Amino acid sequence: MITLDWPALTGGALSAVAASYALLAAIATLRARRAAALPVASQDARAASAGATVLKPLCGAEPLLYDNLATFCRQQHPSYQLVFGVRDANDPAVAVVRQLQADYPKCDIALAIDKNTHGSNPKVSNLINMLPHARHDRLVLADSDIAVPPDYLARVTAPLGDATTGVVTCLYRGRAVAKGWPQLGAQFIDDWFAPSVRIAHAGGSRSFAFGATIALRRDALQAVGGFEALEDRLADDYWLGELTRRLKLQTVLSDVVVTTDVTERTLKDLWRHELRWMRTIRSLNTAGFAFTFITFSWPMLLLGLILNHAPLGWMLFAAGAIARSLQAATAAGPGAILRAPLRDALLLAEWAAALTGSRVRWRQQTLSVHDAQPLLPERTP
Structure with a gap:
């Protein structure tokens, strides 16, 4: 009888998904940077x-x-x-x-x-x-x-x-x-x-x-x-x-x-602002938001390594870390590489907080994230 090591399998899958997303993000950012360097296309x-x-x-x-x-x-x-x-x-x-x-x-x-x-x-x-x-x-x-x-x-x-x-x-x-x-x-x-x-x-x-x-x-x-x-x-x-x-x-x-x-010059102000963004995203796509955690590369890669520290686990961790560092440097400069682990950890904490709650602060007002569904009917072409 074959006994499956579920923690190791879960850790390997988590590392693979997190590393894959980090690679996609790095590629998308590199392409955008190269496109920005090209001459602007002529328009009508x-x-x-x-x-x-x-x-x-x-x-x-x-x-x-x-x-x-x-x-x-x-x-x-x-x-x-x-x-x-x-x-x-x-x-x-x-x-x-x-x-x-x-x-x-x-x-x-x-x-x-x-x-x-x-x-x-x-x-x-x-x-x-x-x-x-x-x-x-x-x-x-x-x-x-x-x-x-x-x-x-x-x-x-x-x-x-x-x-x-x-x-x-x-x-x-x-x-x-x-x-x-x-x-x-x-x-x-x-x-x-x-x-x-x-x-x-x-x-x-x-x-x-x-x-x-x-x-x-x-x-x-x-x-x-x-x-x-x-x-x-x-x-x-x-x-x-x-x-x-x-x-x-x-x-x-x-x-x-x-x-x-x-x-935002303080953690409190930054947290409040980004939590508003997170809760708004959740209100628009609840199912998609639930899986957003895979985009927080460093915490997911570390968790995957803890669950699977076999050679494959280390390889996936290394690949994801390299891709994430490349993404950070391309998007926000070399200094962003050192900030990336804190940035991802804060994102994970904000995501967890945004899973609950229905109110946000915006310009001294408290607003609900629950938008009523629009009554506009669908129209065929």
Whole structure:
């Protein structure tokens, strides 16, 4: 009778899966880095130059706010408008917008100040108040804490010339405002989130849309029920993409990668921010989230080695460690190799905490992660 060593088999399987994912992540990151070094492909000039309005909801004077918003004032685009929105006339962001209007007088900049509240999502409520100020039918939603290259607007709006396109979205890289915890937070984006999206995209998935950038036509927004359809949803960016996909419109992942600031200087603040992300991901894909642990390479490789420390176990551990280190260095620089074990351990702890709980903190508000299912019916092509 053959007796199976279940711990060793489990450890070997865990190491193999973790090492395989680390290798895929490293390959995806290397490909993205090489693609970024290539010349930008030429685009249809007419599609890239059609009028566009950028909607930027604001709340407070975030670090580097002026610098980030100024990158939108320097776009190489013949016809575009910037609409900034706040709820309170005393919001510190108002002074930043006024300064931009003074410094960039040729840029079409509008400021919407409206205290009316719509639903439970403050960002969406702001967007509802801002939309009447938009002059163009191509709309670009962009978070307040991102910086973009000069050709950003032309490139992200060009795919909207295809009537089958629903939304265009962008990946983003983290920019730590200081050493320490902000660096670890940036590594969350560059070293874990972005590779997972690239792997899913390479596998054919289009079930995403990111708040860093969502570009869409006004008719597509109206077809899904406007911003009002999102006013009670925490994951408003995801649902904007999902609702357009339910109309059989395509989601396009742009080759533009924007930059977002990582400002959390304490473990408490970083934990709160990343736990919100984790619980939001869980709310959108519970089954997939349950298996996310395989992406936390270092803890899984170590656990696999503990369960199976035979020569094969050591080989799998070594292969996974090399792939994970390559991934970290490529995504976030050589220093990220030393931070990777802590980064993965923190991810595992956040994942475990996110398996329970239904509330998150966002901009001084407590919100539920349970979005109601949209009532929009499916439509055949």
